[in-house]
Amino acid sequence: MTIGRSRGPAGRGPRSVPKPKRLAHLRIDPRGYPIIAAIGQAPGDIDFGALSESRKLALATFDLCAVCALPFGEELRWQVSFDEATAMAKTLVSNEAPVHEICALYAAQVCPFVSSPYARHGDDVRKGMKRPEITYLTGFRRTARVFGRRSGLQTSESVLHFETTGVEQQLKLSTSTEAIEAYQRALETDVEVTIDDTERELATRLTELTIKDGEDSGSVMAGAAWFAGGAFCPGVGNVQGMRRFTEEPMYTALARQVLLEPGFAKKFEETEDLYTRAALKWLNSRDDLPEILAGWRNTALNRAWHGRPSPGKSSGGTDPKKSKRKLQSAARRKNRR
Template structure:
């Protein structure tokens, strides 16, 4: 019989064999149609929506909290920056993490489209390579877990500011997901490629209206002054409702807005709730981010659920000079029980348990 150390070595070798060649150069992978507008760096890597991206200094190893706020406000994919709409919202996990996170797990990353998540499993070194190392202070240098589990949820239930569990003293945005619908359990390069090819076959360019296109064009390019547009667009997000995100002031990256003189961003956001007609005036101001955000907000038939909830929270906190609250449309009653969604969640959870038993 083999000793325990020999068996562990054999297991490691098998996992290495399964994932060998998983990470490919971007030029070797057909990108989703919805990613066609993304800029690329000199190596050919797409500059995805959620990373800090000062021109020439794109940081693929970090997440921009300001950009996460923009994505949450406008309900955009963290990879391609196009709307999530009624598609499942996908998060990346490893091994059996998801089984220990509760029915509505929280993630530090903004959700993405299915095809975008699987594209990342092809070209993103951290997601695609079992040799990738964790970079946060608490786990720096540790190898990432071997099995990649990509989970799709029906909706984003809540986005809140929260103390980071991995960066002591740092506040970050957390995305609470609800309604687990499907999972991809990827144990090797063949699994990852097969899943991506299937998703790519169903991919199509995202049809955008003028207001959406304007937002995305701004977010995916530097400002004329050479800044990361994410930080500027985050200010516009504050003004249309993100100022009321629960615990937003705990997020250090938001100090620029939270500590503005006379609490400017909060006060303007409150005035916008009290006087919605202000939005139409904002569409013609010189600031392109505020103008684009205002146009987008005014032309929505229905707001994303997260932004709608933030505005409702804000309406409970602000008053006009006569002590009256803003008038916000009455929320529809609780949605009916979705038996199909419940069946999908149970099937996805069963698949995870089955995969875990096979691993043992």
């Protein structure tokens, strides 16, 4: 789901639509559109027309909404579709990360592609094609899997896919009036999402600019997510934008050490890197990890222990400060800093 770009007349202007309380922390572009969590946003280059695979990895790892970057908690995970067969399926696989209900309904008000019946696709495969007139919103109980595989639109590229399952609610929006009424009902019960300090820090790091580094904060946050367990997402190594992590062995080596040695994970919180620190503090503070991340880590843990001669032997450990210096050196070699 992208906001702010399509071919065709827009629906309601963003400044005329009240925002949900949970979007208050998002930056706003000059036209009034909130800069949502899932789109690329390097300084000076906000790309409303493209989803960021790096950001999707962070969203999947920390179980965050693709619009507001806040956790789902007990709320349903909503997906948007434009054909009835997809909307009625018990399980949906999409290359878009799920969102909160009110975030989806807000997008149905201000996103030109969703709100305008005249909207046209802008990607290379479907360029100029008119989207179907009916918008379906489906609320799922679980995100069952997240994995990398080739895109259905660009078969030469791999992207992250989200499999949501356990349908609990469905909305069919045939007219702008129906969309407005559904959003008004959601606004009437809208409340601020209660989050702890570590969750707030994740949202801040993911939605604010990284002027110092001169790159998309989502790309930096993806590295932090890699350490927390994103490295173990099936097929992630072939996904767009992940080569930087697979080509430098230190990233996955540190992810394995965070997984296998809780003491190292705790020490790694002391890093000067704000993004890694935010990710590790969040990880170390969880009594229960989100289902997707827990599954990735458990699979990797089982494989690691199966390959060890003795579960009681230590790998020898790595000094977090030395590891950080090695990462910085690798980054400089890649002209990231």
